[in-house]
Every structure is written in C-alpha cells, then in structure tokens.
Amino acid sequence: MVQAMVRWVEFARWVLLLATLASYTSELYFRAVLPSYTSELQRHGLSCRLATMTQLYEMNSIDVMKARQMIGQSDAHLAEIFPGHFVHSDVVEPYLALVARAADSGVDLRLASGYRSFDRQLTIWNAKVSGQRPVCDDRGTPLDLNTLTDLDKVNAILRWSALPGASRHHWGTDVDVWDRAAVETDYCLQLVPGEYAGDGVFFRLTRWLDEMLANGESGFFRPYTVDDGGVGVEPWHLSFRPVAADFEQLMNQRVLRETLEQADILLKKTVLDNFATIYQRYVLARH
Ligand SMILES: [Zn+2]
Numbered sequence: 001m002v003q004a005m006v007r008w009v010e011f012a013r014w015v016l017l018l019a020t021l022a023s024y025t026s027e028l029y030f031r032a033v034l035p036s037y038t039s040e041l042q043r044h045g046l047s048c049r050l051a052t053m054t055q056l057y058e059m060n061s062i063d064v065m066k067a068r069q070m071i072g073q074s075d076a077h078l079a080e081i082f083p084g085h086f087v088h089s090d091v092v093e094p095y096l097a098l099v100a101r102a103a104d105s106g107v108d109l110r111l112a113s114g115y116r117s118f119d120r121q122l123t124i125w126n127a128k129v130s131g132q133r134p135v136c137d138d139r140g141t142p143l144d145l146n147t148l149t150d151l152d153k154v155n156a157i158l159r160w161s162a163l164p165g166a167s168r169h170h171w172g173t174d175v176d177v178w179d180r181a182a183v184e185t186d187y188c189l190q191l192v193p194g195e196y197a198g199d200g201v202f203f204r205l206t207r208w209l210d211e212m213l214a215n216g217e218s219g220f221f222r223p224y225t226v227d228d229g230g231v232g233v234e235p236w237h238l239s240f241r242p243v244a245a246d247f248e249q250l251m252n253q254r255v256l257r258e259t260l261e262q263a264d265i266l267l268k269k270t271v272l273d274n275f276a277t278i279y280q281r282y283v284l285a286r287h
Pocket of ligand 1: 113169174176234237
C-alpha cells in the first residue's frame, strides 16, 4: 500500500516537472517569436496587437509576403510585360497568348491597366474625394460631389474605383483591356460601359471576348459581369483565375481594415464606420 503511494507521488512529481519544463520552454519560444512577427508585420504596414496564443497561431497561418501582395504593398510577384505595365509573373504567358489569339481575329488587344499599387489606388481615391478627378455615374457623366453626403460620396466612388488595398489590380492578375485597332490614334480611352456596349467603339472586342472567355480555356474571366448594386459591370476588366483564386481566398477583412486605419485616406471615418457593409458589397461580391 505504502509502496503504491510512493510510486504515485513519484509519478506526480515527474508530471509536475515535465509540465513546468514545457511551460518554461513555450514561454521562451513565444517571447522569441512574438516580437519578430509583430515587427515584421508593422514593417509591412500591417498592425497587430498580439495578445493571446490564439492570435499568434492565426498570424502564423498568414503568409506575410502574400498578404502584402494582396493589398498592393509588395511588387515581388510582378514582371514588366510592356514598358511601364506590370502583371503577376505567372500571368505574362497567358496574357501574351490571349493577345496573339486576338490578333488572329483582327483585334489589337492593349493593356490600359495591369498592376496597381496600394499607393497608386490611394492617390486615385483621394483625388476623387477632393475633386481633382471626376467621379462619374453609370453613364460616364461627372457627379457634383458637393451635393452628396459623405456616405453617398464613398458609394459613388466605390462603384467604379476600388478601396485602396481591395483592388484586384493589386494582385497583378487583373487587366483592363481595349482594342487599338478599333479607334483612331488620338482616341481618348475612358473605360466606360458605353464604349463596350452595342453601339460603342469596342463592341467588336466585347463580342470577341464573350466567345473567347466562354470555354474557359484561356484561364481569363470577367469578375464584374452582374450589377447587384455594388461594383458596376466592367466588360473591359479581365482576371486570370488560376492565380487570382489564391488571392480571393486570402482576402481578409481584418487585414484590410487595419491597413486603412493606418493610411492617409480621405473620408476614412465614413469608410471605417460602414466597413462591414462596404466589404460585403464591394469587396466580397464578385462574380
Ligand atoms: Zn479594372
């Protein structure tokens, strides 16, 4: 009986010793790891206030480099496809193949816009809010922002411009295209629905793309084809699905919100006060 008790006490001592050792080791580990994660994220403009182990595990699952690419704060994934135009390095070949197929049909496919950085999108946003760039309605007519509430301004801008950090152009997977062969050399490209509609200059391109994208072979698709009151229909905007799908999965409300909290973005309070609705309507609602 006494012998059994001694064995139990011995056993309990070992358990206690091992538990102490484990807790000591894990504390050392987290003390070492936490600051490096925190400073790494802060260096990339992603704030974090790590308090619990759960949050640390969450942070572990975010690939920091990929998160930076997602919000337009890294250019490590890019390649210069034409002078001054960048796309994701995995999109160069598929896009050039699309250009070659277009040429076979007499369409001179040109890139209006490929990759756009967070800072570039922020400049566009702030220029629109401050009236330095026009904010247009669905027919391409400039709106008078002075007659709108702050929330109406935000919605009017988001109809045709993404929030900085939430543009698919950050990923390098998305391009805005036009047909050089359809217009005169001095044509001023507007990227408005009328240009791509039945009586527009780029209708031939619209029809060619309809056919080309239908079978999915090229890998490209149009993410903005249905008007559900969020982002307007953009027949000129193509996305390379095999690479874009990764970024779509990674898109993270918390990372985007924290990025905007730290940015010098005009109408910040209105954006943050309505963030959940904006995220649902303009960021998640993709087709
Ligand atoms: Zn676009």
